[in-house]
Amino acid sequence: MGLESALGEGYLTTQLDALVGWARKNSLWPMPMGLSCCAIELMSAGDPRHDISRFGMEVMRFSPRQSDVMIVAGTVTYKMAHVVRKIYDQMAEPRWVIAMGACASSGGMFRSYSVVQGIDQFLPVDVFTAGCPPRPENLFNALIKLQEIVQQSSVLDYRNSNEPIIVS
Amino acid sequence: MNNVLQQTVDSLRARFGDAVEEVREFRDDVIVVVGRSAIVDVATWLRDNETCPFPLCEDVFGIDAWTRKQRFEVNYHFFSLTCKQRIHLKVRVEENDPSVPSITGVYPGAGWYERETFDMYGITFPGHRDLRRSYMPEDFEYHPLRKDYPLMGIPGALPLPKRG
Amino acid sequence: MSDKTKSTQDYFDAPILTDQLPPKEKRTKLLQALLDMDPDLSFDDPLENDMILNMGPSHPATHGVLRILLRLDGETIVSAMPELGYLHRGYEKIAENETYHEFITHTDRLDYLQPVHNNVGYILAVEKLLGIEAPPRAQYIRTLLAELARISSHLVGFGVMAMDVGAMTLLLWCFREREKIHDIFDLVVGARFTTSFTRIGGIAQDITDEGLAAIRAFTDQFLARLDEGERLLNRNRIFFDRCRNVGVISAEDALAIGLTGPNLRGSGIPLDLRRDNPYLIYDQLDFDVITENEGDSLARYFVRLREMKESVKMVYQCLEKLPVGPVHAHEPKKVLPRKERIYTRMEELIHDFMIVNHGVNPPSGEVYHAIESSKGQLGFHIVSRGEGHPWRLKIRSPSFCNLQALPMLLKGHLLSDILAVLGSLDPVMGEADK
Numbered sequence: 001m002g003l004e005s006a007l008g009e010g011y012l013t014t015q016l017d018a019l020v021g022w023a024r025k026n027s028l029w030p031m032p033m034g035l036s037c038c039a040i041e042l043m044s045a046g047d048p049r050h051d052i053s054r055f056g057m058e059v060m061r062f063s064p065r066q067s068d069v070m071i072v073a074g075t076v077t078y079k080m081a082h083v084v085r086k087i088y089d090q091m092a093e094p095r096w097v098i099a100m101g102a103c104a105s106s107g108g109m110f111r112s113y114s115v116v117q118g119i120d121q122f123l124p125v126d127v128f129t130a131g132c133p134p135r136p137e138n139l140f141n142a143l144i145k146l147q148e149i150v151q152q153s154s155v156l157d158y159r160n161s162n163e164p165i166i167v168s
Numbered sequence: 169m170n171n172v173l174q175q176t177v178d179s180l181r182a183r184f185g186d187a188v189e190e191v192r193e194f195r196d197d198v199i200v201v202v203g204r205s206a207i208v209d210v211a212t213w214l215r216d217n218e219t220c221p222f223p224l225c226e227d228v229f230g231i232d233a234w235t236r237k238q239r240f241e242v243n244y245h246f247f248s249l250t251c252k253q254r255i256h257l258k259v260r261v262e263e264n265d266p267s268v269p270s271i272t273g274v275y276p277g278a279g280w281y282e283r284e285t286f287d288m289y290g291i292t293f294p295g296h297r298d299l300r301r302s303y304m305p306e307d308f309e310y311h312p313l314r315k316d317y318p319l320m321g322i323p324g325a326l327p328l329p330k331r332g
Numbered sequence: 333m334s335d336k337t338k339s340t341q342d343y344f345d346a347p348i349l350t351d352q353l354p355p356k357e358k359r360t361k362l363l364q365a366l367l368d369m370d371p372d373l374s375f376d377d378p379l380e381n382d383m384i385l386n387m388g389p390s391h392p393a394t395h396g397v398l399r400i401l402l403r404l405d406g407e408t409i410v411s412a413m414p415e416l417g418y419l420h421r422g423y424e425k426i427a428e429n430e431t432y433h434e435f436i437t438h439t440d441r442l443d444y445l446q447p448v449h450n451n452v453g454y455i456l457a458v459e460k461l462l463g464i465e466a467p468p469r470a471q472y473i474r475t476l477l478a479e480l481a482r483i484s485s486h487l488v489g490f491g492v493m494a495m496d497v498g499a500m501t502l503l504l505w506c507f508r509e510r511e512k513i514h515d516i517f518d519l520v521v522g523a524r525f526t527t528s529f530t531r532i533g534g535i536a537q538d539i540t541d542e543g544l545a546a547i548r549a550f551t552d553q554f555l556a557r558l559d560e561g562e563r564l565l566n567r568n569r570i571f572f573d574r575c576r577n578v579g580v581i582s583a584e585d586a587l588a589i590g591l592t593g594p595n596l597r598g599s600g601i602p603l604d605l606r607r608d609n610p611y612l613i614y615d616q617l618d619f620d621v622i623t624e625n626e627g628d629s630l631a632r633y634f635v636r637l638r639e640m641k642e643s644v645k646m647v648y649q650c651l652e653k654l655p656v657g658p659v660h661a662h663e664p665k666k667v668l669p670r671k672e673r674i675y676t677r678m679e680e681l682i683h684d685f686m687i688v689n690h691g692v693n694p695p696s697g698e699v700y701h702a703i704e705s706s707k708g709q710l711g712f713h714i715v716s717r718g719e720g721h722p723w724r725l726k727i728r729s730p731s732f733c734n735l736q737a738l739p740m741l742l743k744g745h746l747l748s749d750i751l752a753v754l755g756s757l758d759p760v761m762g763e764a765d766k
Contacts, residue, residue: 049508
């Protein structure tokens with residue numbers, strides 16, 4: 001490579017997208033939007049057995065300003081949807097959303113008057129996670145898939161780089 | 169029906185006469201149907217009587233019987249700590265006048281249950297100090313547990329934020 | 333919200349924050365109710381400063397999606413107004429549209445810290461309505477798993493309360509123990525978290541020797557592990573200072589407001605339905621009803637702690653006494669037949685078809701059955717009209733009623749005491765909001 005020989009040793013050329021993607025994917029700070037049963041499995045994911053910190057994303061921050069990915073864990077009702085959206089709007093870009101569990105993904109088993117049938121009606125979702133609730137392992141699967149998405153996304157237009165994916 | 173409850177029901181009958189409209193028993197549960205105007209007095213008597221006091225109000229809830237007359241029912245469960253007995257009161261009200269006097273003066277714990285009943289059935293409780301909706305948003309217009317409200321709700325009744 | 337406004341009266345007459353608050357007539361009912369609440373404590377503050385603070389519904393310490401509106405005088409809480417419904421999922425409406433069997437799965441998600449209790453409470457109400465009873469072995473296994481679920485629920489209540497007042501380690505230790513219970517459920521039930529274990533007239537499947545050995549292995553080491561956790565807190569000055577004399581409720585008030593479960597027993601009233609209104613096989617077990625007399629957060633913590641030890645005692649007794657026999661009642665028209673028989677016999681195939689498609693069709697009538705769950709009294713009131721699905725199913729959830737005491741408990745305390753009080757009440761919003 002011409003440029004690297006001109007710069008001398010200790011330099012490495014890469015694409016900006018790849019570099020930024022690599023940096024972003026390894027420092028994802030989740031915002032746990034714990035709403036119901038899935039929140040308990042989300043807590044289990046942080047326990048000594050499952051240990052979410054193995055993936056470099058254990059820094060659960062309850063402040064939306066400090067987080068990059070919102071894990072919507074649980075049933076979203078119409079009353080709560082406004083709150084979820086408000087917190088999402090407060091997150092700094094770039095931001096991603098994981099719909100954890102059947103309820104957040106599609107309303108799940110709660111086909112009733114008060115439950116939103118899938119949070120993609122009011123939030124852009126990147127990863128849908130199956131399970132009611134998903135086991136912590138499946139949450140890790142979703143987070144690793146999200147890391148892949150983040151790695152592949154473009155710096156200028158991260159939002160439209162990828163289609164949402166479903167993990168199960 | 170065991171002796172203690174039989175005694176309580178007999179005393180209720182003797183004391184309140186026609187206000188005790190009906191006494192039923194099913195699977196050892198005793199249901200006493202009480203007139204609407206007498207419910208506060210009956211509750212007070214149940215709480216304060218000597219032989220078998222019922223100091224704990226376990227539950228207050230509505231039922232939509234979906235009948236032409238006396239469509240709504242308000243039900244009460246009281247538990248006696250000394251006799252370990254449970255009694256179930258029932259008040260029937262008409263659809264065009266769904267209101268039952270509040271028993272929060274007797275059992276403060278009934279407050280939230282009456283709010284829930286109001287939220288779900290639209291039954292009002294005169295005498296309640298803070299009768300707001302308990303679950304649904306404050307600007308919601310319907311009462312979802314009524315039988316004429318569909319399971320999946322009425323489209324547009326509850327707003328969603330825009331996806332944007 | 334605002335930092336400081338003037339006194340309450342000024343608040344009404346000339347709101348300073350007109351751009352943030354709607355005008356008086358349009359003010360939401362929740363805020364209005366808070367402001368109308370008559371604070372019967374008087375503070376010797378010449379400035380009479382009031383502040384409205386919104387806590388939740390997304391807050392790490394509100395145990396889910398509880399919202400509390402607080403009216404503060406400096407750091408002192410003048411009044412508090414909890415707002416529920418952010419997790420209202422319409423269980424009671426769903427129940428009216430499903431058969432009795434289908435609703436078992438929904439009961440898991442009611443109090444999601446202890447699904448087995450909800451399964452058991454619901455199924456006992458249905459069995460009471462149908463007039464059938466599960467065979468003894470099924471009853472023992474139900475009790476066994478219910479007590480394990482009580483331990484796992486108390487572990488969360490215990491750990492989260494400790495975390496809320498600053499002891500993070502205990503939460504991780506509690507979750508380590510909880511994972512072991514989840515492993516047992518994985519082995520015995522087939523699901524680690526949402527069990528759906530009970531069936532009408534029995535349980536989903538019989539417990540294996542491997543499962544029994546796993547339960548025994550867990551209980552053998554549990555008390556030592558609990559003791560470790562206990563040693564972290566029971567001599568801990570900070571924990572005691574945060575919890576002692578905080579959120580005090582007298583026995584009379586607790587009864588009047590309708591507290592049940594460990595919260596009521598923390599005020600000295602020995603009401604425990606396992607003893608007072610026995611169901612399953614609790615009348616054959618030997619256990620103590622734990623009470624503490626202080627009625628503060630610390631007393632409620634000690635009740636939970638000691639109840640776990642009682643639960644371990646009960647698990648041992650169940651393991652010892654576990655009888656041999658079938659786990660399904662012989663009621664072909666009510667109890668789902670076994671899968672292998674459905675495939676080979678006509679009668680069972682017909683019954684399975686009828687039960688799955690039309691339901692079990694109990695007689696008309698209404699029953700109420702309550703059990704002692706780890707949060708308090710969990711009751712199911714079922715109204716049947718002879719159809720396959722309930723006409724009305726009312727869930728008497730303990731957390732809903734326990735939360736009702738919150739304004740009373742918080743009045744006059746400091747802002748930071750909310751966590752100690754809320755943690756000791758141990759509400760679960762899935763159940764409180766239904």
